[in-house]
Amino acid sequence: MQVLATGLKDLERPMFAAPDRIIVENWARHCWVAIDRSTRGAGPPDAYLVGMEDEGAGRYVGNTAEVVIEMVREALGQSTRTQPAEDDVQIGFPGLHNIRATYVGSWQWNVHGEVSHEDLAQRAARATLRAIDAKKTADEQELLAVRTDFAAEVEQTVGSALSERGLVLDEMFDGLDDGASGRPLSIVYYRGSDCRLQIYRSSREGETNCMIAPLHAPNEYGLRSRSKLWQFLGRFVARPELPLEESVRAARREHDSHETPLHWVRSIIEEHFDVAHAGMLERSDADSGVPTVDVSEAITLYLEHYPGRNDAEFSARYGADDTPAAEQLVRELLAEAMTVQPDWTRMSLNDAGDHVQSVMHERHPELSAEALASIGNYYTYLMR
Numbered sequence: 001m002q003v004l005a006t007g008l009k010d011l012e013r014p015m016f017a018a019p020d021r022i023i024v025e026n027w028a029r030h031c032w033v034a035i036d037r038s039t040r041g042a043g044p045p046d047a048y049l050v051g052m053e054d055e056g057a058g059r060y061v062g063n064t065a066e067v068v069i070e071m072v073r074e075a076l077g078q079s080t081r082t083q084p085a086e087d088d089v090q091i092g093f094p095g096l097h098n099i100r101a102t103y104v105g106s107w108q109w110n111v112h113g114e115v116s117h118e119d120l121a122q123r124a125a126r127a128t129l130r131a132i133d134a135k136k137t138a139d140e141q142e143l144l145a146v147r148t149d150f151a152a153e154v155e156q157t158v159g160s161a162l163s164e165r166g167l168v169l170d171e172m173f174d175g176l177d178d179g180a181s182g183r184p185l186s187i188v189y190y191r192g193s194d195c196r197l198q199i200y201r202s203s204r205e206g207e208t209n210c211m212i213a214p215l216h217a218p219n220e221y222g223l224r225s226r227s228k229l230w231q232f233l234g235r236f237v238a239r240p241e242l243p244l245e246e247s248v249r250a251a252r253r254e255h256d257s258h259e260t261p262l263h264w265v266r267s268i269i270e271e272h273f274d275v276a277h278a279g280m281l282e283r284s285d286a287d288s289g290v291p292t293v294d295v296s297e298a299i300t301l302y303l304e305h306y307p308g309r310n311d312a313e314f315s316a317r318y319g320a321d322d323t324p325a326a327e328q329l330v331r332e333l334l335a336e337a338m339t340v341q342p343d344w345t346r347m348s349l350n351d352a353g354d355h356v357q358s359v360m361h362e363r364h365p366e367l368s369a370e371a372l373a374s375i376g377n378y379y380t381y382l383m384r
Contacts, residue, residue: 001035001044001045001065003065003066003069004033004035004048004065004068004069007065007066007068007069007072008022008024008033008069008072011024011069011072011073011076011078013025013026013076018032020034021033021034021049022034023053024072024076026075026076029052029053029054029075030052030053031050031051031052031053031072031075031076032050032051032052032053033048033049033050033068033072034048034049034050034051034058035047035048035049036048036049036061037348038350039348039349039350043348043349044346044347044348044351045348046063046348046350046351047061047062047063047350048061048062048063048064048065048067048068049061049068050068050071050072052075057116058116059115059116059117059120060104060113060114060115060116060120060124060127061113061114062104062105062111062112062113062114062124063110063111063112063113063350063351063354064111064112064113064128064131066130066131066134066135067111067113067124067127067128067131068127069131070126070127070128070130070131071123071124071127073127074123074126074127089104089105089106089125089128089129089132090103090104090105090106090107091103091104091121091122091125092121101114101115101116102114102115102117102118102120102121104121104124104125104128105128106128106132107357107358107361107362108204108358108362109132109135109358110354110355110358110359111128111131111132111135112354113128150174150186150188150201151172151174151186151188153262154188154199154262155169155188157260157262157263157265157266158199158262158265158266158269161266161269161270162190162197162269165192165269165273165274165277166192166193167190167191167192167197168190168191168192169188169189169190170189170190170191170196170219171188171189171219172186172187172188172189173185173186173187173188173189173219173221174186177202177203177204177221177224183202183203183204184202184203185200185201185202185203185204185221186200186201187199187200187201187219187221188200189219191215192215193215194214194215194281195212195213195214195215195277195280195281196212196213196214196215196217196219197210197211197212197213197269197273198210198211198213198219198221198222198230199262199265200221200222200223201261202221202223204359204362205223205340205359205362205363206340206341206342206343206355206359207261207339207340207341208261208262208264208265209232209261209265209339210232210233210265210268210269211223211230211231211232211233212230212231212232212233212273212276212277212280213225213227213229213230213231213280214229214280214281216229217229217230223363224363231276231280232336233268233269233272233273233276234268234272234276234335235276235279235332236272236275236276236278236279236280237272237275237276238275249382255339293318293322293326293329295329295330295333295364295366295367295371296366296367296368296370296371297371298314298318298326298329298330299330299333299334299367299371299374299375300368300370300371300374301313301314301317302314302327302330303374303375303377303378306374306377306378306381307381314326314327333360333364333375334375334378336360336363337356337359337360337375337378337379338379338382340355340356340359340360340379342355342356349380349383349384350380352379352380352383353376353377353379353380354376356375356376356379357372357373357375357376360372360375
């Protein structure tokens with residue numbers, strides 16, 4: 001709301017309030033801005049809308065106030081009409097639920113919206129691009145603030161637990177990740193006699209975590225590892241036979257019980273490093289025990305009737321031999337999705353679901369739009 005209010009003020013145009021919107025005066029044709037919240041209880045808006053004075057429904061609706069402000073600026077002639085780069089903005093996302101509208105947004109930056117007419121897509125794309133530029137500026141400021149701090153915080157909080165296990169500092173990275181949009185990323189790499197460990201803080205994923213790899217693995221960001229050798233410690237840890245939802249909620253409670261994310265990382269290392277270390281060394285290759293399946297199909301089928309179960313159809317699809325491993329693959333991806341930490345101070349539940357889809361799309365570009373939508377719906381159901 002603060003972003004929307006500040007943006008409207010900076011327009012420096014006469015405006016007045018209507019029952020469900022704010023009218024911004026223009027010499028030729030007035031436009032309007034509105035917000036909507038469908039989720040019960042207090043919280044930020046679910047959607048931001050913009051339209052023209054004689055339109056009852058918005059011509060654009062999205063999850064980001066900056067885009068609405070930029071569309072108003074263009075309508076008022078306050079913005080240049082540059083052609084957006086295709087790498088920054090996507091038009092017509094194939095997973096769109098409402099086929100009467102056209103998707104315009106950016107998975108890299110968690111900016112999503114729809115326009116009511118195809119001829120508005122380029123205008124919305126330009127506004128989205130300008131909103132992304134504003135986010136980039138904010139990220140650059142964030143990067144300057146954290147660049148000198150993370151390695152020191154890791155050493156202070158986790159250093160003794162690592163040295164007790166024979167791990168020494170190997171390399172540090174502070175900069176932007178290698179995604180299309182470039183977001184702040186800090187990584188501290190440690191080396192032992194037969195393994196490596198990294199502790200990272202990612203602005204894109206909104207999380208702090210650790211991963212383990214064999215000694216011959218390159219120092220690279222584990223979530224986008226080209227070598228496929230970096231793994232979360234939890235992959236090697238036997239889990240109790242609990243329903244997935246209960247396991248996820250227990251993991252979330254355990255995470256939130258720690259003073260800081262780095263204190264949680266320390267607890268993970270203290271509890272699971274030895275088992276993960278042994279399991280990692282025993283692996284013959286990165287794909288051991290995983291069936292050759294279409295992971296998108298497996299996720300979609302597994303969650304087809306969620307929150308109901310779909311065990312019979314899932315088992316019939318993969319057979320007795322491959323069903324356990326295929327189910328484990330799905331459960332690992334769903335558990336990974338539940339570790340994503342949205343900014344609840346500025347995101348509604350629907351925004352958080354979109355954010356989780358965006359993060360999982362970046363981590364696993366092979367996932368289909370349908371699988372990502374299933375993951376997002378799964379997340380919002382458990383977090384409701």
